[in-house]
Amino acid sequence: GYFVEYRITCPTHCPNLLQFTADEQEAVQKRTFTKWINSHLAKHVPPFEVKDLFDDIKDGVMLLALLEVLSGQKLPCEQGKKLKRIHWLANIGTALKFLEGRKSAYRGSPIRLVNINSTDIVDGRPSIVLGLVWTIILYFQIEELTSSLPELQAFSSSNSSLDSSTSSTDTTSPPVKRRPLPPLQGGARKALLRWVQQTATKCLGLDVKDFGPSWRTGLAFFAVIRALRPDLVDMERVWRRPNRENLQEAFLLAETELGIPQLLDPEDVDVDKPDEKSVMTYVAQFLKHQPIRKQSVSEGQPEEVREQRKSQRELKMWLEQLEKEAVHAQETEGSLAQQYQVSLFKSLQVQLEMKRKQVEGALQSTQRDGILTVDQALVKQAWERVSNRLLDWHLELDRSLPAPLGTVGEWLHEAEGALRQEITVQQAHDITANTVHRALEQHKVSVEQCTGRRRCFCSAAHRSKP
Structure with missing residues (x-):
């Protein structure tokens, strides 16, 4: 429960005044x-x-x-x-x-x-x-x-x-013990x-x-x-x-x-x-x-900045709508062939790829320190969410393929994920070195898995020959 302190004062002033303690x-x-x-x-x-x-x-x-x-x-x-x-x-x-x-x-x-x-x-x-x-x-x-x-x-x-x-x-x-804010x-x-x-x-x-x-x-x-x-x-x-x-x-x-x-x-x-x-x-x-109010340049932000923000918000809304369509389409039941061809998977993937250059342009920071603005960060989040949604969907479809295609498809997704991994350079060089080392080890494992699965695929293909 929460600690509550009841303070009773004179009825002529403020009777039965309820006051919360610091714990509440x-x-x-x-x-x-x-x-x-x-x-x-x-x-x-x-x-x-x-x-x-x-x-x-x-x-x-x-x-x-x-x-x-x-x-x-x-x-x-x-x-x-x-x-x-x-x-x-x-x-x-x-x-x-x-x-x-x-x-x-x-x-x-x-x-x-x-x-x-x-x-x-x-x-x-x-x-x-x-x-x-x-x-x-x-x-x-x-x-x-x-x-x-x-x-x-x-x-x-x-x-x-x-x-x-x-x-x-x-x-x-x-209170947090600190100097004046x-x-x-x-x-x-x-x-x-x-x-x-x-x-x-x-x-x-x-x-x-x-x-x-x-x-x-x-x-x-x-x-x-x-x-x-x-x-x-x-x-x-x-x-x-x-x-x-x-x-x-x-x-x-x-x-x-x-x-x-x-x-x-x-x-x-x-x-x-x-x-x-x-x-x-x-x-x-x-x-x-809050809607963006039309202003003259002298009133507030330059027209170019306001147009950039408007474009970024519209791009974010488009990406969110595409994500909703992907969720709805993925939940639609159907055969494997139907999911590949009819369920809009290819269409959604093509639409997303066509927006890639626009997203990359929107994420080019105009600030001196290279840090993204709030609108840019929201665009990046929306892009990553819908991209990962389609990647997961693609992996689900590939896993459903008959062996050994499903195994090979799963490995391809893992290898692509390792290649996409970003390495952030830190001021502490030992942290950066450890991050690079882990990435190299992961790549090494992926290569070894690739060799094994390629043998598996070739062996299966050889057995399937008449």
Whole structure:
């Protein structure tokens, strides 16, 4: 259960005031952050799922998988069932070095991880794990998405002073011992809050001044949904309902109509001081559905940049649609010949290959450090998902061929997979050397398997001669 402290005050002031302890605040963040992580790990190939955040993150495997999904980059990772603590520390160290190598979209300076080290993560210290995940959410979601809003760029750059001193969670969130946060957090928080005010709540007369108590009634969530999809919300009906009912329906509506995962539970928000970090994590997801507003070049981003972003989003949507068609076609029953010829497999494969050059062009980074933007990373994720879907389907079809063709087809897929494997050059040369060595060993095994299977194939072919 959760630790809840009941504080009874004088009836003339505020009777029976319910206040959560730090343990409950920590539990809320843990639930929200776990759901956020799983919403991204579902896109990983293969998909992963975090069940206990403090325990499952210890070996660094899921942490590196999360960073791969968010960044669109391949990261080296020690994997296996018999990993020891030294391997855990190596994986966490790789993740932290990668994070420190990223740059702020606001200031261009590297991400600072203050008092977050590998040992504390491996030991599963709750405050440090939550602090690390919050840093990832802040930089990879809230900062990236708010900085890409043209109408907020001027505001964000001129108002990047520290704002966390006024946050309602400063005394209630599980603290991570660290120096005052850099100006970035204030800028990202202010930009997100200003987006909510300008696009959703101001026109309805709602006073949303924070990411805590202002969201308790659920009205602010409906206002954001209404700003993106006016046809979904009847505010006249919403005004008259109790908090829990509003919160439950708003979260369900956002999930079913906008595809936004339910990171929050109504009982976590319908309290005196909802956790600001959890609410910010959820609200920031709505930014992905913000339509690109037509502007002059002087108003915000250059026309060329806006067109690139539009093209990347359209390409991502096309890839997602192709993946849906592949899933539907693969589930259609039929003979082996029908699946090869009639089930659209060849057609889908040709369509994907025709888009290859366009995808490669879209993934050419325009940033100085060569790091992909959020839109580029999403395109890369969509491309990898549909590519792997068709590869798995192809392997399934080849395995169904009569012997020995099925065995040979399976080997060909394994060999192609080894050739496609990316080797990321690391600053630590010993890590790079180990990665190359493992790749060479895998290639050596593949060659030996090829020789054996070729003999098997030739022998079978010889026996089949009249």
